[in-house]
Amino acid sequence: MVIFCGINSNCCPFLSWGNNQIKTTQVAPFMGFGFSNCRTSLLQSTTGFTVFTMKVRIIPSVKCHLYQNGQLNSNSEASNKKIIKKVRKKEQHLWKKRESTGSGKKALNLVRIVSELPNEKEAVYGALDKWTAWETEFPLIATAKALNMLRQRGQWRRVIQVAKWMLSKGQGATMGTYDTLLLAFDKDQRADEAESLWNMILHTHSRSISKRLFSRMISLYDHHDMLDKIIDVFADMEELGVKPDEDTVQRVARAFRKLGEEEKRKLVLEKYQCRWKYIHFKGERVKVRRDLWDYDGSTN
Template identity: 80%
Template sequence: MVKKAGKEEHHLWKKRDSAGSGQKALNLVRIVSGLPNEKEAVYGALDKWTAWEAEFPLIATSKALRILGKRKHWIRVIQVAKWMLSKGQGMTMGTFDILLLAFDMDRRVEEAESLWNMILHTHTRSISKRLFSRMISLYCHHDLPDKIIEVFADMEELGVKPDEDTVRKVAHAFQKLGEEEKQKLVLKKYLTRWKYIHLKGERVRVKRDPWDE
């Protein structure tokens, strides 16, 4: 019997997310959590954290941002995200999303607007539905109906279809601005005539009430 030699495997890519990225993220969270609330102290510690890295620890930093977000440490989210962006790293929709959320929770509307304008000018065609919804939610939380309509106008211009929750926020904004006709048009255009409810353990499709429900 002749035993065939096994095929040699060749990997054309190298996995960058090492098993240690989770531990690195937790270490970063521990470092920033024990610092005074000063930009110089935070940035200095973060620079020290990356000093011996061959390449920027993007995955670990992104994980640390998610951990800080879950713990509702919004100021630290803002500091770490800004530091990462200052290094030219993490320019992704995920980073922008958690940073906008942190600005919202920390009531820093002007900074959120500044970031949003940058996103609009540099990532126009790649802005996700989630990011539009995030900005509309931020303006909703801070009772700025006119700003909601501005974001919605950009959304329509770029052909991004809003989800149901966003549609209702936009409709409510039109209502607050005294534009009931536009409110009805938005609901009619974007809400389907059917919705799904759970009845006796089953998912059932039912007809909606009129558009102004």
């Protein structure tokens, strides 16, 4: 690239024009080019103007500076750009996180309170209402932990009372709570209350009942020798497309055998029974085909 420039010697205090030639190292920095590889030629006229040409090899991203009033100023666009830091947006959640801090102590306190009460509904419910009187929201986590503690201790009546109180408050209506309550009804010999709860669950949550809950109800009816109820629950399982587990299949097959319906028993075993089973042979657990093992006449 060739640059033509005219300089007036009268208006430039830094240069004195005369018969002497000006070196390229004096002109180039003054003009602000500062290129390393360039060639400059000067021509001085009688009018006081000097015309020079400069061949410059352009290098990308080169900053040009000019001296003005003895100070160095930057005219580069890059130097004028300000560094902008992006500020990350804070995440805003639309739900309220339940506070679980101290829920273990609350659960222990609840277990201690209900364990010291008489077996009366009014006394238990009154104490539970007093326990939650100063809570800003229902202590669902602490109540669930208390139910688990009472279940581990085998205090089935207290499990029933606390679970019923929680459901009456419109809280904890989950499959886990229903499973714990049905187990407590089974252990406390309350099959009629379990049947009422099951009918409510079946009509309210028909499409979301888990396999575990079906198995729990069939197990309850099997413990109380209610064979017709076992068949009814199994029919609901088939209608809703819930595949029974191995234990449930054996209970249903046993119920059909006691009812004298051997054909239905075989159909249930053929459709749902697993074709493989594990046996202990010479101290080891071995997986074998069920039909071949039964055909050989071996026992479990």
